[in-house]
Amino acid sequence: MTTEFTREQVAAHSQPGDAFIIIDNVVYDVTAFLDDHPGGAEVLMDNAGRDASDCFHDIGHSQDARDWMLQFRAGEVAAAERREVRVRSAAWAEPGEGDSLRGLLAAWAPPLALSALAALLYLYLFG
Known part of the structure; x- marks a missing residue:
């Protein structure tokens, strides 16, 4: 018991x-x-x-x-x-999130944008 x-x-x-x-x-x-x-x-x-x-x-x-x-x-x-137990899942572990175009853009958009900005800045200053 x-x-x-x-x-x-x-x-x-x-x-x-x-x-x-x-x-x-x-x-x-x-x-x-x-x-x-x-x-x-x-x-x-x-x-x-x-x-x-x-x-x-x-x-x-x-x-x-x-x-x-x-x-x-x-x-x-x-x-x-007792209180209701809510089913929880971590935001980083949503099923299928990484497989979607939205997940891909969310992961790669910031570094790609910074890379493009750095390339433009380089060309402006040294090109």
């Missing part, structure tokens, strides 16, 4: 020696992870005792990070207090 926590109970765990966070209605005890977090302990402590779902997804964590966090799972948010 999974341990359930109210959001108030999670909020009580907001100190460096006792830090819980919520990500997508799952409660994680990140106390032992504070010193190992690649982004630093401060990021976790800024979200300790709170729902860090938006922050977690905004950063765009890798699948390895998602797998690693499973070992810190403490339980889930109580059913009555």
Whole structure:
């Protein structure tokens, strides 16, 4: 059986020696992870005792990070207090984005424009 926590109970765990966070209605005890977090302990402590779902997804964590966090799972948010989990995808990982003409232009337009400008400037100054 999974341990359930109210959001108030999670909020009580907001100190460096006792830090819980919520990500997508799952409660994680990140106390032992504070010193190992690649982004630093401060990021976790800024979200300790709170729902860090938006922050977690905004950063765009890798699948390895998602797998690693499973070992810190403490339980889930109580059913009555769960929030809707939105399906998120990183903006840089939109399916098909890189294959379209729009994606190609978005990637190559700035360097090509700068190259053309540099060539014109060179011809004007030295040509």
